[in-house]
Amino acid sequence: MVKLHRRIALGTVLAAGAMALYQWGVENGRDGRSLGLVESANAASATVATGWSRTGTAPDRGVYYPGTEELDPDEMRVIACGSGMPMPRLKQAAACFLIELGNGDKFIFDMGTGSMERIYALGIPLDYIDKVFLTHLHMDHMGDLPAFYIYGPQNNRSKPLRVWGPGGGGTRPEWGTKAAMENVEKTWAWMTGTLAGTIDTRSFKMEVTEYDWSKVNNVIYEENGVRIRTIPAIHLEQAVSFLLDWNGMTLAFSGDTVPNRWWVEHTQGVDFAIHECFLTPNQAIEKWSFSEPEALNALTRVHATAALFGKVMALTRPKHAVAYHFQNDSDTLPGVMEAVESVYDGPVDYAQDFMVWNITKDGVRTRMAVPNRESYPTPPLAEKIIDKTNPYIPPAWVNEGWAEEAIPFVEQIYTDFNKEHGTNFKFK
Ligand SMILES: [Zn+2]
């Protein structure tokens, strides 16, 4: 009982500390900028903020409003569009990170369930985010990819979706990304088929590149000064970690893995390391209703529990680390932080959805993004092309079922519309 009290007390202190630290990070962007406040009312040398106005914009709002900040040519921006777990929750989608580069390229690393609406809430035209890289084919890392693909035409994507995922390496072909994506296309055959001739369906093309997941330092993408390599992970079979090299910087991203020697060897001192970090064994027992053996197995043989995340970061010393893939709440974070920071004292953020990082060679700024909760599709950036050579026509008897009483009303809608738009459409 005493022990429990002590744990709760320590947890509270850590939680308060974490909040204070977080607040500090949010307020000043961790770049030493002025907080925009009078530092001391009485001090003779008090600093007075400038740039504030009753009618103008605030000089620093401390958060990131998507679409309002230009990316410098040498800058990288990463946004957590899913920091969570295969256990669905409103607060955290499953694994998904958007990486935006100052050269205009954008990449999505993993697209777990729930992540798509986070991506849409950033208001980025879909033609700009046509490249998706999958570390492995668990639902919490690719579950929203079918929806992201199928929703293309309805959300003004005009380009084929490009997908990179594991295959080969001795694994069963039917378990590979090509087979999975072929089955996605087959699953939605009715939907894609019945849209023919009515909307621009060019984005129903999918270009799948299967990479050999077993290779070490395998270059799977090289375009426009950006290189993406894979190293194997230890997570059943077929899982990898990604290394993105651009502009003299390296970003490392683990999907799921236990501490592995490839990560330790190839991510030494990288600029930005995003790595899975599960809850502690006791938290898994308490929060997930896991048995003791289940908790130990999941957290040390399939995934990296918080202490193992800390150990991996201590072994590799990235310039900035990000822990994700756990339910990040006020009562779990202190325990996770305690486990991580018992072995690692470097800079680390504990990801939540919409955490955003601006990364340059000079350092990393961490903030929270303020997404648009009421997003609409962004407008098309290419002229819509509707292929009418083989349009879908529903069975005649279905259309003949139109309620006769409603026909004068629909004809009136056409009349009113034509009057307003100067058109001459007829209802058939
Ligand atoms: Zn997994």
Ligand SMILES: [Zn+2]
């Ligand atoms: Zn996972």
